[in-house]
Amino acid sequence: MDTKILVVSDAWHPQVNGVVRTLDELSRTVAEQGGTIHFLTPDRFATIPLPFYPDIRLALPTRRQVADEIDAIEPDYIHIATEGPLGLVARRICLQRGLPFTTSYHTRFPEFVSARLPIPESWSYWWLRQFHNSGNGMMVATATLGTEMAARGFRNIKRWTRGIDTNLFNPSRRREDWLPRPIFLNVGRVAVEKNLPAFLDLNLPGSKVIVGDGPDLARLKQKYPDVHFLGKQMGVDLATIYASADVFVFPSRVDTFGNVILEALASGCPVAAFPVTGPRDILGDGSGALSTDLGQAALEALDMSREKAREKALTYSWAECGRQFLSNLTRVPKNAFPKRSRRLGSYS
Numbered sequence: 001m002d003t004k005i006l007v008v009s010d011a012w013h014p015q016v017n018g019v020v021r022t023l024d025e026l027s028r029t030v031a032e033q034g035g036t037i038h039f040l041t042p043d044r045f046a047t048i049p050l051p052f053y054p055d056i057r058l059a060l061p062t063r064r065q066v067a068d069e070i071d072a073i074e075p076d077y078i079h080i081a082t083e084g085p086l087g088l089v090a091r092r093i094c095l096q097r098g099l100p101f102t103t104s105y106h107t108r109f110p111e112f113v114s115a116r117l118p119i120p121e122s123w124s125y126w127w128l129r130q131f132h133n134s135g136n137g138m139m140v141a142t143a144t145l146g147t148e149m150a151a152r153g154f155r156n157i158k159r160w161t162r163g164i165d166t167n168l169f170n171p172s173r174r175r176e177d178w179l180p181r182p183i184f185l186n187v188g189r190v191a192v193e194k195n196l197p198a199f200l201d202l203n204l205p206g207s208k209v210i211v212g213d214g215p216d217l218a219r220l221k222q223k224y225p226d227v228h229f230l231g232k233q234m235g236v237d238l239a240t241i242y243a244s245a246d247v248f249v250f251p252s253r254v255d256t257f258g259n260v261i262l263e264a265l266a267s268g269c270p271v272a273a274f275p276v277t278g279p280r281d282i283l284g285d286g287s288g289a290l291s292t293d294l295g296q297a298a299l300e301a302l303d304m305s306r307e308k309a310r311e312k313a314l315t316y317s318w319a320e321c322g323r324q325f326l327s328n329l330t331r332v333p334k335n336a337f338p339k340r341s342r343r344l345g346s347y348s
Contacts, residue, residue: 010084
């Protein structure tokens with residue numbers, strides 16, 4: 001019998017980010033391993049724009065709507081992927097009804113908020129502890145992040161790695177006849193938390209390329225007219241850009257993993273980054289350079305082996321990502337869902 005997994009996520013299409021990409025690939029690989037993921041996402045509900053990011057829509061679910069969705073699926077497992085409105089309502093229902101669930105920590109929400117509003121990070125971390133510690137396990141992508149979160153009082157931490165499509169992201173897509181070399185690339189959301197000026201202000205030879213969209217795009221294009229801003233790219237076009245670059249520069253200090261790092265490595269592009277959670281966990285064996293001086297790291301990465309970068313990416317797989325995810329889940333008791341005829345009058 002097919003195993004049914006409910007994944008609740010406030011991050012969903014048309015967003016382009018690591019959470020959405022991970023969930024897309026997870027659905028495919030879990031299906032190959034005998035399960036079916038049912039997603040509960042904002043496209044089922046009325047939405048409003050997220051402050052600071054109007055292109056991201058926040059769901060406005062009622063308790064009754066979410067409860068009915070859960071009961072219609074009767075999942076064997078429940079995973080709450082995000083701490084947004086949908087995640088909050090689903091968590092409350094699970095706690096009230098005694099349904100076990102797991103969560104995952106994808107985004108440094110406290111740093112994200114404090115970069116925009118005068119709210120201390122300690123307040124946000126207190127709130128996040130209440131959210132995640134009430135479940136049966138919090139999944140994190142790296143050992144370093146797990147250690148950091150444990151020191152902040154988070155419990156039941158479980159590892160959940162990431163994967164990469166090494167057929168799409170492949171060095172064979174490289175175009176030599178592109179921009180003046182060396183080419184230094186960054187891919188991701190063009191927003192304040194990505195710390196892009198730390199890259200754009202560097203005095204580097206050749207060309208700088210930014211791929212992605214976001215609220216800071218217009219401002220940065222005006223401030224850095226010599227930088228090549230290519231906007232959002234997908235599929236083969238994106239993979240060709242990765243493979244055609246010489247160094248991928250990752251200036252973020254707050255990402256919990258960095259799927260784009262794996263995409264660059266799989267494309268044979270060495271990575272330069274700060275020695276922080278994410279890059280510190282992924283890079284090694286000659287695949288990239290870590291330094292508190294990002295410019296120095298970028299120049300060091302120029303001399304690194306593209307073959308070594310590719311070899312590092314090959315150690316990650318979506319199949320292993322799916323296996324870890326499934327092993328981290330907690331089964332919902334078989335008698336957790338009453339018959340449909342009894343359910344309809346159960347909730348207000």
